[in-house]
Every structure is written in C-alpha cells, then in structure tokens.
Amino acid sequence: MTLEGRKKHILQAIVDDYIETAEPVASKSLLSRHPFNLSSATLRNEMSDLEQLGYLEQPHTSAGRVPSDKGYREYVDSLMRIDQLSDVQADEIRQRISTSFSELTQLLKNASSALSEQTGYVSVALTPRLRSSYLKQLKMMMIEPGKVLVVVVLSAGVVKDKLVRIPDYLTAEQLFEVSTAIEQGLCGLSLEDITLVTITSAVKDTPIPDSILNQVLFEAYTAIKQADHLELYIDGSHRLLSLPEFRDVDRAKNVFDTLSRDGMVAGYLDELSGRNGPDGTYMIRIGQEITLQGLSDCSFVTTTYNVDDKIVGNIGVIGPKRMDYSKVVSQMNFVRVLIDKHLKNDNNRMEDIG
C-alpha cells in the first residue's frame, strides 16, 4: 500500500518543511512555500487523509501537522532525493580525513568527527569486526625485563598491540623462542578459532618450563583476544543541545545517558549490521524502530565500511527524527567511500586519494 501521486508530493513537502523549520506545518504556510495548484481547503482535506492513514500527527487540534514515524519512513523510503555533495563540502571532509592515514583508530576518529561537524548531529564509528580475520604475525618485543609489547598483525592489515607483564627472569632469547612458536602455530588461524587450547598446543615442543610458559601464553592470548574487541567512537554529542527538540532537558538526558553506555550502542550497531543489505547501502532506523532504550526521539542512520572481503565495520549518525536525512545520507556515504579508499590503499599502496 503506497501513496498515490498528489498525496505523495504533499507528504514530501510537509516533511521537507518540518525538517527545515521544526514547526508543525499548516496548510496555508505549506501553500506559501510550495506551488501547489490547490486551495488550502483541499490541502487540509488531503492532510486529514494523510493523518488518517497514519503518516501525520497533530500535536493538538488547532496546530499544524507533524510527520509520524510512518511518515518519516515513507519519506526516506521513497520520497526524499539524496543531495549531491557540493565540492566545498566534499573537500572539507576530505581534508579532515586525509590528515590521518594508516592508523585505523585515527582514521575512524577523524571520520567520525568530520561527519558530526558536517551534519551537526552525533556521529558514531565502530571498529571492524575482526573475528573472522586471521593472524598474520605475532611479535613479542621486550621493552625491559618483565615488560613486553605484544604486536598482533591481522590479515586485514590491522595492527594491534598491547603492553603486558611477564616474569622478569625470562630472557629476550626465551621470549623470542616462545613468540616464534606461537606465531608459527597460530598463523593463518582466524581470531575466533584461537583459544587457550590451540595456543597451548602451538608451543608444546618449546624447551621452556611450563610455569613460565603459561603466563606468557596467557598474555599473548589476551593480547590477541583484545584485538577482537569492538570499540566505539562517539563524536559531537554536545550538538544535540542546540536542537529545538532537545530544549527539554529530560529528552536530552535520555539520549546522553544511552550514548554514555557505549557498549550498548556498539552492541546494537553490531547486531543491526548482521541484518544489513549489500555494501554501500545505508540503513535508517526511525524513532520507535530503534530498539535501544532512550533513542526513541531519534533517528539512527548507519552504513558499513569495508576493511577486507569479509571484514566490515560501521559508521553512523544519530540525530532527531526531524533530521536532514538526505544531507546525512550523502555525507555519510561520502565518508564511507573515503574510509574504504584509505583502507584499500593502506593494504596495497599509498596514492593520492580523492
């Protein structure tokens, strides 16, 4: 059941206006801003129909109308047209992002910050899900007796490291022996397949006392497992307070409280991502569609970036339901493309990126 021509245009105009003004849209003011060949009375009839159909809501009888969740849904699904980014905007984003290269973390932070700044909403960036990537290298570097830097290099070209403690009577040579054994035993295994068991069997022939070995093994194990942790970068939450919908502190508090539990947001993104379409698709969740408590006054726009064939992460924008979807989508897509390019170049060769 989709909308017939005129209603469609009217709904589109209403959502457009409301996104711009944040005021309930009245029949007359709609007429004054769009060249409909209609009287306000007809418009009112249509608007009344649209309300009946569930696309609009009325804050109270003598007010204009506001899109409902269903109205926004129709809008993003089939009414809005995605803006093309202006060269200026594109350049700004490009500049912000290209300062960082090679460090995934920094890349995501910059991307997130650029995205928030450009859209004026809150942005999020989730590190890639690495469980299915496999181990390419594992080096353990003695910093000083008892202190070791474990460097984990993954197939996706991602490098993670962790500083750990080991017994300080372990010599650099012994350490080298153990770490080489671990590396050889685990190389090519995906992160999800690496367990304390696999790691233990990898070093069974090493001529080092078990008591020492065990601690080193364990530290190597936690370092590897840590590489698999999802991290979430959130940027620009302060911008929410400039929006009229969050003049109400309690509404704002809801959102801030949720954002502060970044584990929950990360989990939600991760879960959502499973049900995602093909790469390059964006996904929009509106109001009640967000099954994350506290964000029911918001919309959440996400997309997926690629590190590798199977390895993906997410970026997204959180804003009011009355967000400028078309702007957000186009900017987010542009950022995604930039991330993809950066990561691709990173794994192969550096070139100018544009």
Place this chain on the structure above:
Amino acid sequence: MTLEGRKKHILQAIVDDYIETAEPVASKSLLSRHPFNLSSATLRNEMSDLEQLGYLEQPHTSAGRVPSDKGYREYVDSLMRIDQLSDVQADEIRQRISTSFSELTQLLKNASSALSEQTGYVSVALTPRLRSSYLKQLKMMMIEPGKVLVVVVLSAGVVKDKLVRIPDYLTAEQLFEVSTAIEQGLCGLSLEDITLVTITSAVKDTPIPDSILNQVLFEAYTAIKQADHLELYIDGSHRLLSLPEFRDVDRAKNVFDTLSRDGMVAGYLDELSGRNGPDGTYMIRIGQEITLQGLSDCSFVTTTYNVDDKIVGNIGVIGPKRMDYSKVVSQMNFVRVLIDKHLKNDNNRMEDIG
C-alpha cells in the same frame, strides 16, 4: 581578613546545606538542621552581615541565601573538612582501576571513569607531559613491505607506538640499520631536544641513500613527537544533566560546548598545572576563577599524579559550584594515589596494590 568564629560556623553550615539541597538556605531551615543556640532573628542578622561581606548572595529579597564564589572559596580554603573514604567506596574504586595495569592510557581511562562514577560529576584525565622524559629505545618493526610500526620507549616507562609508511622497497635489514642508528644517536635525549636536525645527524654515517633515509627519518621523528602530545580523557559529561543547576539547557550547552573542545581543556589544565603546589596538593577553581570560557557555572578540582621524578599529569573533576567538594577531593586524592602506585609498580615490580 578571615571570618570570626560564629560567622565561620554559620557560613559552613549554609554551604553544607546548599550543597546538599540545592535550595537557597533560609534562617529557619538552617536552625532546624543545625543545633545553633540562636534564634532565627540573630541568624538573619549574621546572614545579612555575611551577605554584606560578600560571602552570600540572595536570588531575590524573599528567598534564602546562596553562597557566592567568595563564599565557596572561604569554604574550601578553611571551612570544609575532608571526608575519609569509606572502605566500600575505596574498594569500588580500587576494583575499577586495578583491572587495567601497565597501559597508561587504559589506566587513565579507568581512573577517570571511576572518578566520574563515584562523584557523579564530570571527570578529566590528562596524559603526562613527557617533553622532559628522554628516549630509552626506538624500534622500527616491519609489518609488511612499506608498513612499519615505530615503538618509542621513554625513560618514564611509557611506551608509545605509531604505524607509519615508508618506501616499500626498503628492506628489513636496511630498516634495522637505520632504526639502530637513530636509537643510538638519540638515546638519552629528552623529547624536547629531539629535532629533525639531531635526528639527521644521528644517521649521517648510515650507508643508505639520502632520499630513502629522509622519509624514514621523518616518520621516526613524527612518531617520537607524537609521544609528546597531550591527550585528554573526559568521562561522565552526561551526568551534568541530572543536576538541578543544569535543568537550564543553555547553561548545560555552555559546559558541553566547552568540554567538546578538549584541546582547550587540556591546554587549560596544562597551564594551570605549572602554577601548582607540591605533589599531592589539590587545586580548586571556582566559577569565575576558571579562565576557560563556558565553565563559569562550574568548579574545577584538579590534582597531579606522578609518573616519574619530573614527569607528571593531571586528573580532575568538573561539577557545579555547588559540588560536594569534600567528597570530590577525598575521592580524587584516592584515585591519584592509586595511579601513582600503579605507575610506580609498573616501572619497578608488580605487587598487590592496595
């Protein structure tokens, strides 16, 4: 000019009450909560005096009284008594922090998060100022052709690393040669003394073509310099919205906007720290005393933690002027002690920390 006995007690009681209730303090309610041997009339006279002297303010004639910045100043300088932490509180903090060890970054993040959670205000943690620490090791580890992990080990036991690109025809052997030369040339130099010049002269005898050398040098240089960057971790800003003083969105927005420019906050902390007292001292900045735009409705409590003899960083708490100073100070001090212990143990030997 300091206060005489009775006035002192009255001011103290007023500030205490106001901190607890967030309501202007009236003569009668003050009497009901404190066993003064006085009538409300006398109390009123005294309160009127205290207002004259600038310690109190009246929102309007028929309201109670509220401490002025000067009143808070007197309170924190000579009236409040610092609580002892309860065992339960201490344990909670200890637990939160001791999960992380050895990684400075993680330690600070945990400390900051614990501090915010315990106080209910916003916490900040600034990484140490490392300019005067000197280079102990510099390793360059080839991840794959063209991609190198630069590991910088500093005297304070701090380890930083950075992933960089180099020309991909550089072999592991050449890289090793260069990095060893750099390390030998720069070892013992403090970060502030390391420049492109010193680093260049360190490798002048290396048998590698200058064109290649230069790029490697430059990357090593930026990696070293990056170790010197101050980073600020802010935690718990959402908690502000629960406080009655920030029911007003514009006030909250002021603070959030300032906090979002973490470079500014870091700079302020850094600058402030120079004028700091001996270690272990806390510093309190109240309202207008904070020369950082946007925080004039807040108080800022800071202290200094030690990494090494000369190397220090800061942690702090930002809250309303009506903050529970005594609780904040005791909790912040406890966190500082924990950080110090962790870092000391880190540089020497791990033991149980309590």
Place this chain on the structure above:
DNA sequence: CTTAGCACTCGAAGGGCTTGAGTGCTAAGA
C-alpha cells in the same frame, strides 16, 4: 547582644481572559 513580633517583599502557582493560528465542516460551484 539577643530575640519576639510584625510588616513587607516577591516569586510561584493558579484562574480567567484574549488572541490568533489553524482546523473541520458545509454548501455551492466546476
């Protein structure tokens, strides 16, 4: 110097009125 007593102040809360933006309905016209 203290205190009981009292007049005074002023914000907060509530009621009632007005205003006007906006709707829904009706009946006539295309």
Place this chain on the structure above:
DNA sequence: TCTTAGCACTCAAGCCCTTCGAGTGCTAAG
C-alpha cells in the same frame, strides 16, 4: 465527484490578576 470559499470551532500561548507563603528586615523590649 472533486474543489473551494466561508465560517464556526478549538486550543495553546500570552497576559494579567490574585492568592499564598516562605522568607526577610526592622523595631523595641529583654
């Protein structure tokens, strides 16, 4: 059958007024 002019109706927002009471400052007596 759809459109539209016209009109009655609704209801939040803004304003004024009143009431209420918490709290003060002052005065005069102890």
